Amino acid sequence: MTTEVRVPTLGESVSEATVATWFKKPGDSVEQDEMLCELETDKVTVEVPSPAAGTLADIVAGEGETVGVDALLANISEGASGGKSDEGSKETKEAPKEEAAGSGGDQGDTTGETVDVMVPTLGESVSEATVSTWFKKVGDSVEADETLCELETDKVSVEVPAPSAGTLSEIKAEEGSTVEAGGQLAVIAKSAAGQSGKAKPDAGVEHGGDSPSAKEGDNQYSTPPAGQGRKDVEDAPSAKKAMAEKGVSRDQVTGTGRDGRAMKSDVDAALAAAKSAPAEGSQPKQAPRAPVSAEDAEREERVKMTRLRQTIARRLKDAQNTAAMLTTYNEVDMTETMALRSEYKELFEKKHGVRLGFMSFFTKACCHALKEVPEVNAEVDGTDIVYKNFVHMGIATGTPQGLVVPVIRDADAKSFAEIEADIADKGKRARDGKLSMAEMQGGTFTISNGGVYGSLMSSPILNPPQSGILGMHKIQERPMVVNGKIEARPMMYLALSYDHRIVDGKGAVTFLVRVKEALEDPRRMLMDL
CATH class of the missing domain: 2.40.50.100 (RNA polymerase II/Efflux pump adaptor protein, barrel-sandwich hybrid domain)
Incomplete structure (x- = not known):
């Protein structure tokens, strides 16, 4: 019986890879899940495990060849056990x-x-x-x-x-x-x-x-301390290769694979840790935790961060370290938007089957402003600026597991009803943990609404690689001078955090002013003014 070895799924938007290294040659015996070869794409290195135990009969795609998804790489001739049922083997x-x-x-x-x-x-x-x-x-x-x-x-x-x-x-x-x-x-x-x-x-x-x-x-x-993996456990070939190329010793790497097996991501993590660590003697070591009494220690609870929380922490810090982040502020009088919503919300829900909220107004206002200030909807790629001629709007959503950002695709081409329906659907599935990876990728701009929790003012952190994020806040009545008279008006502070590498102060202020104008006179959005 012969089993085919094919190119696995390589990831979103990746359709081909290059065969980098074969770890076996024709005639070699292989175990199930043993690494046969390594593929390289423009984004990641992919290891190809053996789908069955047996003998490597032939190699169809040699080193250096370019192969597409599901292309044939090799054939495996299964041994005597191959004729039995999968369970028996x-x-x-x-x-x-x-x-x-x-x-x-x-x-x-x-x-x-x-x-x-x-x-x-x-x-x-x-x-x-x-x-x-x-x-x-x-x-x-x-x-x-x-x-x-x-x-x-x-x-x-x-x-x-x-x-x-x-x-x-x-x-x-x-x-x-x-x-x-x-x-x-x-x-x-x-x-x-x-x-x-x-x-x-x-x-x-x-x-x-x-x-x-x-x-x-x-x-x-299990994850033993760095360098203390089991002696009979083979590290991933990609990890060995990375350690050799980067000059990293095995005792610097903490293996997170099975039985302490080092993966390529572990080598990358070790390199990142080495870069971020202060030079020896240049800075004092981080102070240990303050002493805790035995009585207090019994009342403490130590919980390991979830993977999602670890990623949130890492990405937020990366955003601060990478972008030249700056925040500018303005305030908006919500009187007209609230009046329009109040007037039409029942008719809107009756016709479209979704409630009319404020997020659709802000989404539309941002799409309107991004047309005039396109750099806020762009991203930095090396020495290039990539301008997006579309708006995939990220809507930051708090969940019991942490903050996630579902994306409303082509928000600039959608109606108020379509935007509200998308926000309601993705928000519910985000809280239930039902969102797919694809629904949280590809955003070009983000809106974060801290006002639902009562926040009056904050500086949102960028969602890389995006160059702008709008922070909404609590609507609060404040005394304002209107036509020479002091009136109580429902006011909201707006905050735009932006990447100063490609967005100048003029562009950032202009963006916020256009959002303010659109919300204070919603008819401007209908007239495209």
């Missing part, structure tokens, strides 16, 4: 010999078809995730498309549905395990016969039992 490889021999009485029951549950594509630049929750346990029956578990990446939570109806016969990655894109999560037996052959030996794995086979088969990833 996995048991022969993974279970101790005594178990394989001792299960002969049940062998006739394991002829039922099995389906592997794999880690889905996690999104551009996301190569691994943490198994946060299993909703099923070994032995449970499942329906097709029923949610089996939830994965947590540094950007979103991903639900994994059952690819087929049957019985969950084996869990390969327990809660807390780190898994890579395309890795195996579990096995589903599509018949009752498959269940009888698998449920017993896996019971220990499910409950974390003390049997040796359960511990040896446990697929959890």
Whole structure:
């Protein structure tokens, strides 16, 4: 039996790659999931694992060749075990010999078809995730498309549905395990016969039992301190290559892969840490935590940051370190916008089926202003400025897991009703953790509404690589001079944070003035003034 090795999905907008290195040659024996070769794209390096155990029969795409997604890379001739069912071959490889021999009485029951549950594509630049929750346990029956578990990446939570109806016969990655894109999560037996052959030996794995086979088969990833990975664990080839090229020693790298396996991202993290660390002797080390009494320590709670929170922290700091960020302020009288909304909100909801909020007014006002000041809708790419002739509006949304920014695509071409419908839908799914990666990528400008939490004034941080973000705030009645008289007016402070590398002060102030004018006289947006 021959198994084809093909180019995996390379990420959003990436259609081809170059074969950088083959780690095996024709005739070499390979294990399932063993790294065969490495592909390089214009964004990331992709490792290609072996889909089956056997012998590398031939290489179709040699080093240096350019290949497209799903192109044939090589062929693997499976050994004697290849003729058995997938389940049988996995048991022969993974279970101790005594178990394989001792299960002969049940062998006739394991002829039922099995389906592997794999880690889905996690999104551009996301190569691994943490198994946060299993909703099923070994032995449970499942329906097709029923949610089996939830994965947590540094950007979103991903639900994994059952690819087929049957019985969950084996869990390969327990809660807390780190898994890579395309890795195996579990096995589903599509018949009752498959269940009888698998449920017993896996019971220990499910409950974390003390049997040796359960511990040896446990697929959890552990993260030893830097340089203290297990001696029998092979680091990722891309990590070895990166360490050699960058001159990084293994003891500087903390492996986050299975059993402390170093990944290329770990090498990048070690390099980043080395660059950000102060030169020896130049600065004092960061002060340790203040002493805590035993009584206070008992009342403290230490919780590890989620991947999403770690990414938010890193990206916000990167934004400050990279962009020449500056904030300018103005205020807007919301009288006319509030009156227009109050007059038409019931008719609007009756006709369009969505509520008329303030976000559609601000979105339209920003789209209107961005036409006049296009640099606020642009981004820096090296020594180039990339101007966007469209507006993909990011709407910052607070969720229980942290801040996310769903994107309303082509907001400049949408009506008030379409914008309100998109905001309501994406906002709800963001709070439920249902947003996909694609729905949070590609934004050109962002609006953040701190006013819903009562914020009166703030300086929003840029959402890289964007060059502008508008901060909305609380509407508060304040005394204003109108036609020579003091009146109470519903006022809101506006803040525009911008990248001063490409946006000058004149452009930033002009942008805010145009937003102010559009909101104080909403008819200007209809007349395109």
